[in-house]
Amino acid sequence: MDLLDLLRLPPVACLLFCTLHSLDFLLTIAGERVRQRRAAQVIRISGSYELNPLFRKVVDERRWWSWRFLLTLGVGGAVFYVASWSMLSTGRPDDLAALDLVLGAFVFSRLHIIQRHLHNLWLFDRIARHPESAVGEVHYERRVGVAGAAFQSGGAALLLAAAYVAAPSAFVLGGALSCGLLTLLGVVLALRAKPATAAAASGAPTPS
Known part of the structure; x- marks a missing residue:
């Protein structure tokens, strides 16, 4: 049994979703907490740190849990379990390929987002520990922050597309498509996004 065979198993697929979904949520909260506590005077962001409107309020309030998160965790885990069980039980190549596509789309897109969270945490902590490494103040207009995230997603999509061309795999194709979708959504x-106000552009705090 290789790694992909293991990921197809319903309990593993469910656990995979719950783990990556939880990491994404918790690292988002951690990133905003660290930014507000240590780097808010250097890096200012127009609007919310969170791009997903479903979790924007809880991230702005920097709460470690929310009913919406628990609901999406439970529903998503159940969907992954049932979907993997139903597709795996048929044994048909087309169903296995579809399952691999879904798994790849979720795994690669979430790992890409988690990597961004880890980068932000490192950056904010670095600024706090070594103030001389970031002199002055940077204000990110919302459209600039979103466009920057879209560029990063586009880079991941291109890398995965190249990997798919070199060694075709439904799992890798799913990752390329999901990162491409993140790019399109970001654009x-x-x-x-509304342009920054004059007050925001001058470095005045922007309400979340």
């Missing part, structure tokens, strides 16, 4: 959100 749309950046285009729809």
Whole structure:
């Protein structure tokens, strides 16, 4: 049994979803807490630190839990369990490929987002521990922050697309498609974001 065979198992697929979903949520809260406590005077962000409107309020309040998170955790875990069980039970190649596509889409997109969280945590902590490493103040207009995230997602999508061309795999293709979708979503959100106000551009605190 290889790693992909293991990931297809319903309990493992369910555990995988719960683990990565929880890490994404908790690292988002941790990132905003560290930024507010240690780096808010150096790095200012227009609007919310969280891009997902479903969790924006709880992230702004820097709470470690929410009913919405618990609901999405339970429902998502159940969906992954049932989907993997139903597709795996048929044994048909098309169903296995579809399952691999879904698993790849989730795993690669979440790992990409988690990597961004870890980078932010390192950056905020570095600024706090070594103030001389960041002199002055940077204000991120919301559309700039969202566009930057979209560029990062686009880079991940290109790397995964290249990996798929070199060694075709439904698992890798799912990752390329999901990161590509994140890129498209980021571009749309950046285009729809309102320009920064004059007060925000001058470095005045922006309400969340």
